[in-house]
Amino acid sequence: MMNKKIDLNPSNMKYKVTKKDLRRACWRWNWFCVNMFNYETQEGPGVAISLAPLLRKIYPNDDEYEKALTNHFRYFNTTPIMGNLLLGAVVAMEEKDGLKAAETIQSFKTSMMGPLAGIGDTIFWVLWPTIMGSLSGYMALQGNPLGAIVWLIVNILLYILKYWFYDVGYTSGTKLIDNLGTKLNIFTEAASIMGLTVIGSLVATVVKVSTSLTFQMGKVNLALQTGVLDKIMPALLPALLTFIVYKLLENKKWTATRVIFLVILLALIGTYFGVFKA
Structure with missing residues (x-):
């Protein structure tokens, strides 16, 4: 009987990312994306520290882990909440292709962080706080305690949305973002028009x-x-x-x-x- 040679080298065994891994990476990104900010690589250290535990599992070999981690220390900057969508797709690419996709991953991050920031800044840094904050503030001015409660609930929902974005990015990979690519400008322009309309109505009703x-x-x-x-x-x-x-x-x-x-x-x-x- 011939003895089969079994390769027990961990580097040849692909790690399957779990939900717990995604939750941990998302949590670390949401806490460190801006807290690790610097003027050279901006959110780059935040990307690296958020993915570090997950990359350690994908790359048990020290040299491979170091190369993968170093690749994410490069320049990166986008709206933090949209970063969840992008980094979820990056995790899928790391899991599937490993170090062979290093340059592709970097090119993908560089090409998409700008368009996604355009949408994220418009919706989540301008429209969302302006509309919901104004509504909550207006209720507070009327003596309605629901103003504070609504603002709290809205922020809780926003935090849940961050985790959902990470899952969507991972499960859909680059397909979702590629499909959105041609529609980002249209969506951003439509959101800007809606924002101007809402702000205009608030000026007339709230500013006295x-x-x-x-x-x-x-x-x-x-x-x-x-x-x-x-x-x-x-x-x-x-x-x-x-x-x-x-x-x-x-x-x-x-x-x-x-x-x-x-x-x-x-x-x-x-x-x-x-x-x-x-």
Whole structure:
């Protein structure tokens, strides 16, 4: 009887990624993606530290593990939540092709981090907090405690979404992102239009600015707010104030804190001299 030679070299045995591995990698990415940020590789160290335990299992050989880990220390920067989708696909590529896919993985990350950041910044850094934060803040202004509860629930759902993105990226691999590639610009533009519409409506309903000035000639009294400004455009003063604030924020010399203090100062002075209604 011939004895079969069994190769027990672990490097020839492919490791199968588990749900627990994905959860751990996702958790580490969500905590370290920005905390490890630097001006040379930006989120690169966050990618490496998030994938390190998983790569150790895929590459039990020290030399292979070092090469794989070093490959992820390169420059990387995208919206953190969209990074979950991209890194999930990267894990699938590492598991399937190993070090042979090192350059492909890096090219994939480099080519997709920009388009995904365009969507992520628009939706999750502008629309999501602006819309939900404004709704929650508006309920709080009305004395409704649901405002704080809604904001808390929304953030919990957002955290769950991060884990779901990681799973989708892993199970769909590069196919999902490749299919989205031609639609990213359209989706981003549509989201931007929706965001401008929502912000415009919030300016008219939430920002409260009105003047008590009146124009008087003889026996004629004309209220500047109701008789002139409202007839030109309702909520004209809130729109002008919002426009001025945005313009100031574009100037590097004006921080958000300075703008807030300026608005408070104008409100106090204007109300004291009767320019604005109290």
